[in-house]
Every structure is written in structure tokens, then in C-alpha cells.
Amino acid sequence: MSSQPSFKGIPILQGSSGKRAPHLAWVRFLTRTGMLAALVLIPVLGIFRIDLSSGFVVLNHQIWFGDFFIVFGFWLAAACALIIAYSSLGTIFCGWACPQNTVSTWANNITARLLGKRAIINWGDEQTGVRVSSGKNKWYNWVWLIIRLLAISMAVALIPLLYFLPPGAIVSFLTLQMDATVTGSIYWIYAVFVFIVFTNIAVVRHYVCRYMCIYRIWQYLFKTRDTLHIEYDAARGGECARCNYCVTVCPVDIDPRDTLTYDSCINCGECISACDSLRKTPGERGLLSFKFGKRKGKSEILNRVGLTTLFSRTTWVFPVFMLGVGLLAWGIINYQSMHVSVYRAEIFHGDRIQDYRINIANKIYRPETVTFRVEGLPEGSYELGADGTAFQTAGRQDVNLHIKDTLDKGLHVVRVTAQAAGGWTGSYQFHHFAH
Numbered sequence: 001m002s003s004q005p006s007f008k009g010i011p012i013l014q015g016s017s018g019k020r021a022p023h024l025a026w027v028r029f030l031t032r033t034g035m036l037a038a039l040v041l042i043p044v045l046g047i048f049r050i051d052l053s054s055g056f057v058v059l060n061h062q063i064w065f066g067d068f069f070i071v072f073g074f075w076l077a078a079a080c081a082l083i084i085a086y087s088s089l090g091t092i093f094c095g096w097a098c099p100q101n102t103v104s105t106w107a108n109n110i111t112a113r114l115l116g117k118r119a120i121i122n123w124g125d126e127q128t129g130v131r132v133s134s135g136k137n138k139w140y141n142w143v144w145l146i147i148r149l150l151a152i153s154m155a156v157a158l159i160p161l162l163y164f165l166p167p168g169a170i171v172s173f174l175t176l177q178m179d180a181t182v183t184g185s186i187y188w189i190y191a192v193f194v195f196i197v198f199t200n201i202a203v204v205r206h207y208v209c210r211y212m213c214i215y216r217i218w219q220y221l222f223k224t225r226d227t228l229h230i231e232y233d234a235a236r237g238g239e240c241a242r243c244n245y246c247v248t249v250c251p252v253d254i255d256p257r258d259t260l261t262y263d264s265c266i267n268c269g270e271c272i273s274a275c276d277s278l279r280k281t282p283g284e285r286g287l288l289s290f291k292f293g294k295r296k297g298k299s300e301i302l303n304r305v306g307l308t309t310l311f312s313r314t315t316w317v318f319p320v321f322m323l324g325v326g327l328l329a330w331g332i333i334n335y336q337s338m339h340v341s342v343y344r345a346e347i348f349h350g351d352r353i354q355d356y357r358i359n360i361a362n363k364i365y366r367p368e369t370v371t372f373r374v375e376g377l378p379e380g381s382y383e384l385g386a387d388g389t390a391f392q393t394a395g396r397q398d399v400n401l402h403i404k405d406t407l408d409k410g411l412h413v414v415r416v417t418a419q420a421a422g423g424w425t426g427s428y429q430f431h432h433f434a435h
Contacts, residue, residue: 073327080321095268
């Protein structure tokens, strides 16, 4: 870190019960753990997955890019909701839910426990170098550290696969069982993921948060005068004249007592917990706290130009949000569980085309049966490869439609109607020219 704390003469005050002052550590732990759990449960429970052959899978329903109102309405509503969240809470996601911050903090704690606090890599810290504690510089501590970092890397690297493979395929992947959806390349992809995650938590860690995080820069664009920030009680500043414990614990290496609107603060609250542990007394908080609204002192003056208020931004964001919600609702109401289309088959009779493919797609992961009906052609002038088809789950199937050359010359309008046992009905119209 940029400086070391001096704790001489700092009284550690406690409440009347003799217990340490309450802090935010457990709340942060629960939210960070909950985010990781959510990332795993979302694809496992079928809430959201990515199907490379069709688009997205939401609650076992395929959402194609052709489902315009659902796709566009969702992203429009989500973008507006994020703008309001960024404008009010700032970068709180980084400190309280970001998986990168979570695994980096975990890796720092393990490193400090096994090799000493000075063994933590603090990128950009030029005043102090990395130094392993002499009492902990044992080979078994290094081995145990590598094993634990590798174990968490292997676990985290599975999360991206969950979004592209069904849970059954993941089980087959882990147990090395044969599965049509698990190809040999998956193992190489997984190995690359493990290497990237291991390098990240072993070496990079909070360097991403300080210098590389594009997501946090994106959040900066939406800060307002009312955005949540760390507030310092300067009137009691004399109490921390010889204490910079809050600076020491800050994961992004800033001084929480003088935060600006555009700085590296991630609103994690580590500094608040640190200050409360030393300064909080019954009936009085520590010198640092979360606050909405205008900043005090020079921080407010330096960042006054160009900043808007949360209310003024909400007045135009909220109508757009409601538009997105309306489009999403309309798309859900008119969602088509199946899709039928007809295209020409690559079968030529001289220079004539008389064969077509009826393509039927089931967009829901459940069994379904479909029957076909052809309109616009006389009886006996065509042949269907099958009167219907059955699905065991979501997918596509083709049925051949052959139009005989005995059809009267001219342009014929043909309509193929598909009807599912579940009640869905769809049709596709095309033109056939008979020579």
C-alpha cells in the first residue's frame, strides 16, 4: 500500500458488551457468495443459458434473435435499470458482488495467511515490495497455496461452461462419460479457462480493478451528484491524526477520507469496517460512512461541473424503461413456441424444382407432436414425406414435400399449415411455378 499504519496511541474502543463494533464484513461476504451461487444456479436451473444453434434459453424456452420484441424490450429495460442503479449506487457492484473482486479478495486472504501480509502483490505500490514472511517461507506453505489457488481456479472455470452446455453434459464432462454434446475440444477449452483464472487469482488480482476494468469505467459515466459515496467526518479529523488504517485496508489503494466523484473507489465499505473497529463507540459511529447526496469540502467543488442529479436523469430514463417493459410484455404475450418455414430442396428435375423441405422447429424443451396440412394444391398433385412429426425436446426437423409434374401449368400459391398437439398453429406461404 502507499503507506503503513501507525497504531501507537490509538485506543480500540468497544461497546458496553465488550464485543467489537459491528461492521459490514459479513454482509459483503454474503452478497459476494450469493453472486457466485447465482452465477452457478442460473444456468443449472434453466433460468438462462446460451444455445449457439438458436440464441438464448430462458426457463427452457428458446429465445431467437427473431423474437424482436422480447430481445429488444429486455435489453432496453435492462439498460435503463442499470443506468438508474449506476446513478444511485455508483460502483457498488464492484465492491459487493463482482466475482473478480471476490476471488481476488479470497486469494489475498489465503496468501496473507500462508505467506504473510507483505506477500500480497499490490500493483502500483512503489513504496513497499512483496516480501514473504521468514517464519512462513516454508515449502509446504507454497504447495498448499498453489493447491488452493488451483482448486478454486478449476471450480470457477466451470462456470462459463454451464452457460453453453446443459447440466447433464457437465456431469458427463466431470465424470468422463460419453456424451454427444461433449467433444474433445471442450477439455482444451476448459484447460484454457483454468489457466486464465489461475493466472488471474495468482498474479493479477486487484490490478484488474485498478487499471483494466472497462465495466467500472462504464459505470463512471452515469455518476451524479446524488450517487452513493464514502463520507468522512472532517470535524472529528483529529482522532485519526496518526491513523491511516482505512488507507491500509483499501483494496484499490486510495484515501477514503478524500474521495472524488471520479476515482477508483468501489464502495466496498472495507474502510468503514476498519474505522468502526477502532473508533466506533456506543451512540456514535466511526468517521467514515456511506452517504447519498452532495459531497462536502473540495470534493464537491472539484466535481461540480457537468454533474446532474438523480431526479433529473430519472425523468427521461423512466419513460424509456417503461417502453422496454411494454415491448417485453408484448413479446412474451405473442411468443410462438414453434416455427414453420418452407424452402427449396436441392433436388432438380431438369430445370424444374418440384421438391421442398418443410422445416419445423420446437422452441420449448419438452415433447411435442405436429401434423401438417397442404392447401392450394389439388388432391393427388403432391406427396408429403410424413403427415406429422414428433419431438422429444427442442430442435428442428425436416419433412419432404414433392409436387408432381402433373400439376396444371402456371403459378400456384401454396400454404403449409402446421398444428401442434399443445394448441399452437402456424403456417407458411410460398409460390410454386409449374411448367
